[in-house]
Amino acid sequence: MTRASAVGRYRDVVTEENSTSGAYVDPGKEFVRDSRYIETRITADGRDGYPVEPGRYRLIVARACPWANRAIIVRRLLGLEDVLSMGLCGPTHDERSWTFDLDPGGDDPVLQIPRLQDAYFARDPGYPRGITVPAIVDVPTGQVVTNNYPQITLDLSTEWTAYHRDGAPDLYPERLRGEIDEVAELVFRDVNNGVYRCGFAGSQDAYDRAYDRLFARLDWLGERLATRRYLVGDTITEADVRLFTTLARFDAVYHGHFKCNRSKLDEMDVLWAYARDLFQTPGFGDTVDFTQIKRHYYVVHTDINPTRIVPKGPDLTGWLTPHGREALGGRPFGDGTPPPPPKPAEVVPADHGAAPGSPA
Numbered sequence: 001m002t003r004a005s006a007v008g009r010y011r012d013v014v015t016e017e018n019s020t021s022g023a024y025v026d027p028g029k030e031f032v033r034d035s036r037y038i039e040t041r042i043t044a045d046g047r048d049g050y051p052v053e054p055g056r057y058r059l060i061v062a063r064a065c066p067w068a069n070r071a072i073i074v075r076r077l078l079g080l081e082d083v084l085s086m087g088l089c090g091p092t093h094d095e096r097s098w099t100f101d102l103d104p105g106g107d108d109p110v111l112q113i114p115r116l117q118d119a120y121f122a123r124d125p126g127y128p129r130g131i132t133v134p135a136i137v138d139v140p141t142g143q144v145v146t147n148n149y150p151q152i153t154l155d156l157s158t159e160w161t162a163y164h165r166d167g168a169p170d171l172y173p174e175r176l177r178g179e180i181d182e183v184a185e186l187v188f189r190d191v192n193n194g195v196y197r198c199g200f201a202g203s204q205d206a207y208d209r210a211y212d213r214l215f216a217r218l219d220w221l222g223e224r225l226a227t228r229r230y231l232v233g234d235t236i237t238e239a240d241v242r243l244f245t246t247l248a249r250f251d252a253v254y255h256g257h258f259k260c261n262r263s264k265l266d267e268m269d270v271l272w273a274y275a276r277d278l279f280q281t282p283g284f285g286d287t288v289d290f291t292q293i294k295r296h297y298y299v300v301h302t303d304i305n306p307t308r309i310v311p312k313g314p315d316l317t318g319w320l321t322p323h324g325r326e327a328l329g330g331r332p333f334g335d336g337t338p339p340p341p342p343k344p345a346e347v348v349p350a351d352h353g354a355a356p357g358s359p360a
Helices: 003-010 066-078 117-123 149-158 174-192 194-199 204-225 238-257 269-279 290-300
Strands: 057-062 085-089 135-138 143-146
Touching: 057 066, 066 149, 066 238, 117 135, 117 143, 149 238, 174 194, 174 204, 174 238, 194 204, 194 238, 204 269, 238 269, 238 290
Parallel strands: 057 085
Antiparallel strands: 057 135, 135 143
């Protein structure tokens, strides 16, 4: 991959990208996300050549990335830890790739590679776009199968059902899929991607438009959630997972770093209570690493934060305060049960989460 292709892609898919050059803002232009992913799917029938098989694949993520955080949450809620292993990249990267610098020796212990790009190039030596997370790698060949993050979580819910834990929730119930898809698309357009359209706007007009759309949608979500515990139906669904990972990063990163500063999350009463409700639900807050989140955004985005100084705040203790959302009813896991505690190797360090008295 050339430096130019890496930088060009970085402007489109910011948090997953592979450049420390600071080329995140295209002056005078509106941020446009490149959504061209590797669309190969892992399915129960193996129609794309990759059947669901326990132990065959490895999910590569970075806790800093909101798109990867979705896959971490869904994998944990469904209890797929023993059939789909997980590799963790560090929160920062160079212009070539996410790296496995958290692992002893700097190599992923299963794939035996130092950089995620090695798995992309194993499949396509001329791969022209960004080296993104999440990605699922076929362990026997060392090749990336897919990095299509919206489809990855849906497939974990619908194609991997033979390996779901007892009591796994239905995150994508068939009768609600139309509404889930509709809500998730609005959330993606104006919130998940909207914060990036603010932070990486290349002009005042582009920023103003993105800012207005973001907060109009957050207001809409607050109204929707004022009388219902979850976004669709009375249980947690894929739509909630997709909104949560942006809300979890809002005060720590997006409010200041991306100039999304009309209101902090903890000043938006309904959304703040909703986010705390999910955060305190097993499988959500216990996947969030605020230290890695802040380190990624403030260190990697050098044209926005050229000093690379990482702020000490905000105070995280509010995440653990009562939220009162039980009064709205709802059943978090439907007829299912909460997931067990995370495996020891996958526990977020206590001082990286919302332990009492800890800063972000």
